[in-house]
Amino acid sequence: MTDGIYHVRFSAGHGQIGEGLAVIKNGKVNGGDPGYLYTGTMIQAGVTATSQLHIKQWNPRVQSVFGPLKAFDLALAGSVTADGFTVNGSITGQPGQRIQITGKFISTAA
Secondary structure, eight states: OOOEEEEEEEEETTTEEEEEEEEEETTEEEEEOSSEEEEEEEEEETTEEEEEEEEEESOTTOOBTTBSOSEEEEEEEEEEETTEEEEEEEETTEEEEEEEEEEEEEEOOO
8 A cells, every 4th residue: 555645435324424534654544534533553464454543523513424422443454456445344342333434545645
């Protein structure tokens, strides 16, 4: 996976969708959207990717795709594509709270 800036789109159950930006560099992830910040890791092994993310609300007027949560962790796994990645997973400890995230490479990062 190329280090850089990715446009991320995520969807959870019942048609809840969102999008933001994530910077991936040396296996670390930092990003955000209008209501939440993302920090964590994304590790590539061949064509597979695994990620552990901590999601934290910064804007109390915006709800996550999971509803009015202030903070949560995601465990994700999936594949690297020619122009990004697709991972699926759930809130850690809550396997019924599923999410899919796709990332499209848009630029290199400094």
